[in-house]
Amino acid sequence: MVIGEGKPLQDVLAMVSQNKKIIVAGCRGCVTVCCAGGEKEVGVLSAALNLARQKDDNPIEIHEVTLERQCDTEYLEQVRSFIDEYEAVVSIACGAGVQFMAEMYRKIPIYPGINTNFIGVTEQQGVWAERCQACGNCKLHFTGGICPVTRCAKRLMNGPCGGSTQGKCEVDPETTCGWQLIYDVLKEQGRLDKLEHIIPVSDWSTSRDGGPRRIVREDLKL
Amino acid sequence: MTSDSRLEKILEEGHFAVTSECGPPRGVGPEVIQKKGEILKGVVDSVNVTDNQTSVVRMSSWSAGVLLKQMGINPVYQMVTRDRNRIAIQSDILGAASLGINTILCLSGDHQKFGDHEAAANVYDLDSIHLIQTVKLMRDDKKFLGGDELKGEPRMFIGAAANPFADPFEFRVVRLAKKINAGAQFIQTQCIFNIERFKKWMEMVRDRGLHEKAHILGGVTPLKSIGMAKYIKNMVPGMDVPDELIERIKGVEKEKRAEEGIKICIETIQQVREIEGVHGVHIMAIEWEEMVPRIADEAGLLPRPAAQ
Incomplete structure (x- = not known):
């Protein structure tokens, strides 16, 4: 899922400093699961904004709403009936949700209330970690199900760099070396021979480098 | 000859090669490189020019290499893939070749986290x-990588x-094999402080016959002080400084510790030279x-042969 985390309150306060009536809009998708932008966080952020503005003797009216998803127009439609009564929206959906709302409602600013960090997993309660960079050209079958593009700080394709020490990455001793993980799993599976082959130069055109990406499925279009 | x-030439003629390195300056003056070049000229066969080592911005390695070339030194052009995409890389290789650079060391490079531009994107x-x-x-x-033909060849x-x-x-030996299969003709290793581990590695290299496919040059670094030894041991990822070595330097008086470091370095060279x-x-x-001229001299590496 998409993992995000709340922006510092001061940053959000600065965004809405000129506004008196805003919507804080959450999303029941990924950001609910990672506790960054769901109904609960809508309540917490709205309360914090209210409190801060009251303290400054500059109250703000907040409409709290949490949509099923902000990456689908049918759910974004649900704010149409009241959005015109407000001066701005703070969306705490992922970056895709914020942008899709901004595309649909162009008359007022849509501000991001969270930072969108990565595509990842819940390693344990309260701990999320990145697993995919959406390069558009999956190579996990070569690398024991562990992604070198994501798990190696240098996205090396052919084994660990000289900075891999006792299983840790040179960038941060708290981070496991992705290539050590790849080595370990292939060793366990008796497939170390896979690492003898050179993984060729990557085609990054399927990645961010190729420009904004789009998938069209003619079989599904209405 | 490629x-x-x-x-x-030195390696193909069967000589025991000696290389050293110098880091380009953090500024525009050529004299820093020229001064280092004067020290190393005639003492070593080639001089590596580092490419923004530890991700600290310095004069580009090809330009510092050209400065050495002008002094009659054979520069080893170090190139990292951290800062350039394949377009810039191939362009720089053409440019370097046009300026007479004929030796290249291919590296991935230290992560930018270690340098003075931590906020930089890596490539x-x-x-x-x-x-x-x-x-x-x-x-x-x-x-070219894209498939088109280029005029002439670097x-x-x-x-x-x-x-x-x-x-x-x-x-580590598998990775070496991949590099040699990819086309590496010579290999320079990370600094050897743990000679036993290096010997074990070389054994694995020989088991695969890799020592016959590429020339392996063992890396050595003289330790100036206990502080430096400890820093390398604890702070530089991928370095192995055994405690015995630190104890040995500790065992001599403070003002003689740099001297002891030089002695260790010379001994290491002699031990490395004995390894098949x-x-x-x-x-x-x-x-x-x-210190390089003295180390080369006392390790019995001088005079350097004139390559035919």
Whole structure:
């Protein structure tokens, strides 16, 4: 899922400093699961904004709403009936949700209330970690199900760099070396021979480098 | 011969090669490089010019290499894949070749986290193995990575690095094999402080016959002080400084510790030279280039042969 985390309150306060009536809009998708932008966080952020503005003797009216998803127009439609009564929206959906709302409602600013960090997993309660960079050209079958593009700080394709020490990455001793993980799993599976082959130069055109990406499925279009 | 590299000639003639390195300055003055060049000229066969090492911005390695070239020194052009995509890499290789650079060391490079521009984007369009393949493709097939033909060819003697002290240890020789299969003709290793581990690694190298496919140069670094030894041991990832070595330096009076470091370095060179399959040494005297002539002399590496 998409993992995000709340922006510092001061940053959000600065965004809405000129506004008196805003919507804080959450999303029941990924950001609910990672506790960054769901109904609960809508309540917490709205309360914090209210409190801060009251303290400054500059109250703000907040409409709290949490949509099923902000990456689908049918759910974004649900704010149409009241959005015109407000001066701005703070969306705490992922970056895709914020942008899709901004595309649909162009008359007022849509501000991001969270930072969108990565595509990842819940390693344990309260701990999320990145697993995919959406390069558009999956190579996990070569690398024991562990992604070198994501798990190696240098996205090396052919084994660990000289900075891999006792299983840790040179960038941060708290981070496991992705290539050590790849080595370990292939060793366990008796497939170390896979690492003898050179993984060729990557085609990054399927990645961010190729420009904004789009998938069209003619079989599904209405 | 694949190039006009002095290093290639020395190695192909069967001499025990000696290389050293110098880091370009953090400024525009050529005199820093020229001064280091004066110290190293005639003492070593080739001088590596580092490419923004530890991700600290410095004069570009090809330009500092040209300054050395003008002094009659054979520069080893270090190139990392951290800062350039395949377009810039191939362009720089053409440019370097046009200026007479004929020896290249292909590296992935230190992560930018270590340097003075932590907020920089890293590129890593290619990894070091891809870089080796790219230089070889340009030289031998006269082609760009994109498939088009290039005019003439960059006649580069191709090198790569190996770190026998990083992990996973058993994979280190596999990675070396990949580099040699990709086209690396010479290998410079990370600094050897743990000679036993290096010997074990070389055994694995010989088991695969890799010492016959590429020239391996063992890396050595003189330790100036206990502080430096401890810093390398604890702060530089992928380095292995055994406690006995630190104890040995500790065992002498403070003012004689640098001397002891030089002595250890010379002994290491002599030990490395005895190992089957090692064809040279790479002396990395970090900001201590003035010691290289003495180390080379006392290790019995002088005079350097004139390459035919």
